[in-house]
Amino acid sequence: MGGLAIRTLALSHFRSHKAQRLQFDGRPVAIVGRNGAGKTNILEAISLLSPGRGLRRAAAEDLARRPEALGWKISASVSGLAATHEVDTWAEPGESRQVRIDGKAATQGSLGRVLRILWLVPAMDRLWIEAAEGRRRFLDRLTLSFFPEHGEHSLTYEKAMRDRNRLIRDQVTDPHWYAALEAQMAESGHEITANRRAALARISTATDTDSAFPSADLTLLAADGTEEPADLAQALADNRRRDLLAGRTLVGPHRADLLARYGAKNTPADQCSTGEQKALLISLILSNARALAQDLGRAPILLLDEVAAHLDPQRRAALYDEICALQAQALMTGTESELFQALGPRGQLLTVEESNDGSHIRQD
Numbered sequence: 001m002g003g004l005a006i007r008t009l010a011l012s013h014f015r016s017h018k019a020q021r022l023q024f025d026g027r028p029v030a031i032v033g034r035n036g037a038g039k040t041n042i043l044e045a046i047s048l049l050s051p052g053r054g055l056r057r058a059a060a061e062d063l064a065r066r067p068e069a070l071g072w073k074i075s076a077s078v079s080g081l082a083a084t085h086e087v088d089t090w091a092e093p094g095e096s097r098q099v100r101i102d103g104k105a106a107t108q109g110s111l112g113r114v115l116r117i118l119w120l121v122p123a124m125d126r127l128w129i130e131a132a133e134g135r136r137r138f139l140d141r142l143t144l145s146f147f148p149e150h151g152e153h154s155l156t157y158e159k160a161m162r163d164r165n166r167l168i169r170d171q172v173t174d175p176h177w178y179a180a181l182e183a184q185m186a187e188s189g190h191e192i193t194a195n196r197r198a199a200l201a202r203i204s205t206a207t208d209t210d211s212a213f214p215s216a217d218l219t220l221l222a223a224d225g226t227e228e229p230a231d232l233a234q235a236l237a238d239n240r241r242r243d244l245l246a247g248r249t250l251v252g253p254h255r256a257d258l259l260a261r262y263g264a265k266n267t268p269a270d271q272c273s274t275g276e277q278k279a280l281l282i283s284l285i286l287s288n289a290r291a292l293a294q295d296l297g298r299a300p301i302l303l304l305d306e307v308a309a310h311l312d313p314q315r316r317a318a319l320y321d322e323i324c325a326l327q328a329q330a331l332m333t334g335t336e337s338e339l340f341q342a343l344g345p346r347g348q349l350l351t352v353e354e355s356n357d358g359s360h361i362r363q364d
Contacts (some may be wrong), residue, residue, distance in 0.1 A: 002026055003299030004115050005329040006046060010075040015041035016359040023363070024348065026079070028323050028330040033352035035351065038359030039333040042352070043119065043303040045074045048097075050117040051108040051151050055303060056256075060091035063220045065358065067275065069093060077185040081296060100287065112148030116292055119303035120285050128277050132257040139220070139258045142288055143199040145300060150195045155161040157188040157328035160251050164236075165247055168243050178240060181347035185252060186233035196220055203284065206291035212318030213283035214276065215263040222256050244337035262282075278310060286322055299328035307332055308339040 005026045011017040016038040031039045040055075043156060044063075047054040059127055064072045073090035079335045088100040099106045103113060113355055118141070127134055144150045150208065164181045173177075200218050207215045235251045260269040269280055272353075285302065293299040308316045320343045340347065349364040 002079075003293070003326065003328045004081065004301050005079045006049070006076050007079060008040075008077040009046065009073075010073075011042075011045055012071050012073040012075075013068060014045055014072040014074060016354070017041060017045075018065060018358045020359075020361055022350070022357075022361065023328065026329055027321070028328070028332065028343060028347040028348050029350060030337070030343060031331060031350045032337045032340070033333075033334045034354065037352040038046045038216070039352050040121075040305050041359065042350075042361075043121075043305055043331055043333065046076075046301065047117060047119055047303055048074055049076055049078065049087055049115055050109060051112050051148070053143075055305070056119050059095045063091065064093070064308045071095075076360070078115055078196075081298065085114050086255070086277065087111070093143045104350070105191065109148060109151055112144060112151070115230060116296070116300035117147050117303065118285055118288055118300050119305070120281055120307060121303075121305040121337070123279055123342040125274070127281065128260060128272070132255075134258060135258040136254070139196055139199075139256075141330060142203065142284070143195050145288060145292060146199045146202060146295070150192070150264060153191040157185055157192060157253065160184040160188070161252065161254065161270070165248050168249070169247060171244060173238075173240075173244070175237070178237070182233050182236040185236060186229040189232050189253045191223065192231040196238035196256070201259065201320075202291040206294060207283070207287045208290065210323075211283060211286065211322065212315055213279050214265075215287075216269065216280045216284055217261040217263050218284075219259040219261075220256060221259055222253070247290040265321055275310065279315070282307065283304045288328075289326055289328055293326055293328075297358060299326040301332060302328050304330055306334065308334050313342070320346070 006024050009022045011020040031042060034037050040082060044054050044056055064070065070088065075088045078087055081318060086102055089097060091097045101110060118132055127138055140154065158179045164178060167177055170309040173221055200220060204218065206315050209215065239251050260280060261267060262269060262272050262280060269277055289300050289302060311319065324346050337349065351362040351364060353360050
C-alpha cells in the first residue's frame with residue numbers, strides 16, 4: 001500500500017519561503033542546499049501538519065516571513081490513514097494557529113488522525129546528556145504517534161497542574177481546593193503513563209536486530225513510582241506540604257524520565273560516544289516507524305534533518321535501504337547531493353537556493 005505521504009505542499013510567507021508549491025510522488029526526498037538556504041524550513045512546515053508546535057517548537061508569530069510579518073499559511077494534499085485529505089494550517093498576525101481539514105475547521109489534535117509524522121533534528125543529538133525535560137518531550141512525541149489522544153490527556157494534566165501550582169504559590173492550605181484538581185491530575189496522569197509504557201513496548205517489539213543501527217533498551221523512570229490513579233491522587237495529597245515549601249508540584253508524570261542503554265554493549269546512553277548516541281536515536285525513530293507500519297498498515301512520514309552528515313557511507317546506505325524497505329516517505333536534508341548518492345533513483349531531489357528575496361526551490 002505504501003506509506004502515508006505528502007502529495008503537494010504550498011507555503012505562503014512561511015519563514016524564508018515567500019511562495020512555494022512542491023509536488024512529491026511518495027518516494028524519499030533529498031533536500032540539498034547550503035546552510036541557511038531554507039531546507040529545514042520545509043521540514044518544519046510539514047511537521048506542522050501534526051499536532052503541536054512543530055520540530056522547532058516555535059511560536060506562531062515566529063513562523064512568519066520577515067520583514068513583511070503578514071502571517072503565514074501551509075497547504076497540503078496528503079494521502080492519510082483512511083483517505084486523501086486537503087489540510088491547511090495558518091496564523092494571522094497576532095493570532096493563534098488555525099487548522100482546516102477538507103475545508104472544515106478542525107483542532108490540532110485532529111491532525112494526528114490524518115497523518116503520523118516522526119522527526120529527528122540536530123538539536124536532539126544531546127538528548128541523552130541534557131535535562132530530563134527534553135527526553136520527556138521526545139518520549140511524548142513517540143507516544144503521540146501511537147495514541148493521538150495522548151495530547152489531550154497531557155493538556156488536561158498540565159492545566160490542572162497549573163491551577164494547583166497557583167494554589168501553592170498563593171500558599172492555600174484548604175484541602176478542599178486541592179482535591180478536585182488532584183483527581184483530574186490522577187486520572188489524566190494515569191493515562192499519560194499507561195500510553196508512554198505502551199509506546200515503549202511497541203517500539204521494543206519492533207526493533208530489528210539485523211539493522212545496521214544499534215538497538216536501545218528503554219526504561220521509563222517514574223519520579224514517584226505511582227501507577228494507578230488512586231496512587232497518584234494519594235501521592236499528591238501526601239506531598240502538599242513539601243510542594244508548598246518548593247513552590248511547585250514535585251510528583252507526577254511531568255517529573256518522569258526516559259533512560260536508554262546501548263543494547264549490545266549494555267552501556268547507558270549518556271556514556272556512549274557522540275556517534276553512538278546519534279545511531280541510537282536513528283534506531284529509535286526507525287523502530288517507531290516499523291511499529292506504526294505494523295499497526296496501521298502504512299509507514300509514517302519521516303523528517304530527518306542533516307541525518308546523513310555524520311554517518312559513514314555504509315551506514316548512510318543502510319539508512320536509505322531501511323527507509324525504502326518501510327516504503328516510507330522520508331524528507332532528508334543535507335548540504336551536498338553526494339550524501340544521498342546511495343539513494344539513487346529511489347528518491348526525489350530538491351535543491352534549495354538562497355537569494356535576496358528568500359528561498360527558491362528547484363525540483364530535479
